Amino acid sequence: MVENFATNSGAEKNVNMRQTRKTELSDKNVNIRQTTKTELLERARRLPKALIIGFNKCGTAALRSFLSIHPDIVSPNREPRYFSNNYNQGLAWYKSQMPLSTSRQITIEKSPNYIKEIKYLRRIYDMDPQVKLLVIVRNPVTRLQSEYSHEKSKYPEMVSMSYSEWIYINHIERFVVYMSDYASEIRQAYSVFPEEQFLIVSEEDLERDPVSVIRQAETFLNLQPAVSNDVFVFNEKKGFYCFNTSHPFFLSVMDNWEVNTLTGCLVESKGREHPSYDPQLLQQVVNISLPCVQDLFRLIHKKFDWKYYNSYID
């Protein structure tokens, strides 16, 4: 069940504090544009102008959290899953899940299962045919490892199951294609929305250089660049970037339940240890998923620097 955090009074207070703080921060540190008194007075819950619609285990939480540090972006903490699981709750309910925003701020929510079904995408279109859609994909080799670590932490019956056993039990051919075939789902989404309404980025880029991904999103969303390198610090142990807790912007994500306020990293469920591949299984996974990767790069007219595939991609 999705928790109704937006109407909870504590959360409401947090949201209010956060919004006020964000406004102060954008005035003091970013100097993008002065927030006017009128804007403060007309703060309201607004429907999203952009959605992160997929793919799960590909860095959707990091993308959402990192974007939400932008003074002109607000985002609900949890996944409303309105167009998939909660459609019967109605649009007023959906709006009530959104944080307060000024009219110049963009509300973005992420529910990574929206890309899974055309029905969900059509519902999104009915709400707003001009909504912008962000999609994050990941090297299939690591996405599979991530899924295994996720399931192992969730299902006790998997404790003694090795990585290769898990892949074979799931029927390797079918399963690897299922986890790698981003193109089919993106193609389906292109049948509902024009391609220009999509930004497709990769988890590896977010891991290596979050600011470069945020820049792409800022341009795509017509926002002024506000997030710079000093907002993040590389965490050697995790192997990716976390928020710099001493940066003033960090205050604006303090109420984000997905962020550990001591370390500035996303919660422990992100960045789990991955199982290792035996070389034969790795080659099998690459061979099965390669046509999906080639199809994706052709479809989106760009290539990502994905280890194991580069030598096969022209």
Ligand SMILES: Nc1ncnc2c1ncn2[C@@H]1O[C@H](COP(=O)(O)OS(=O)(=O)O)[C@@H](OP(=O)(O)O)[C@H]1O
């Ligand atoms: N900077 C940063 N901070 C935290 N997490 C990061 C970051 N960059 C990428 N990632 C990777 O995101 C992976 C989790 O993806 P999702 O958030 O989409 O997972 S979920 O579908 O919502 O469960 C998660 O995958 P695992 O490493 O397998 O846990 C992270 O590696």
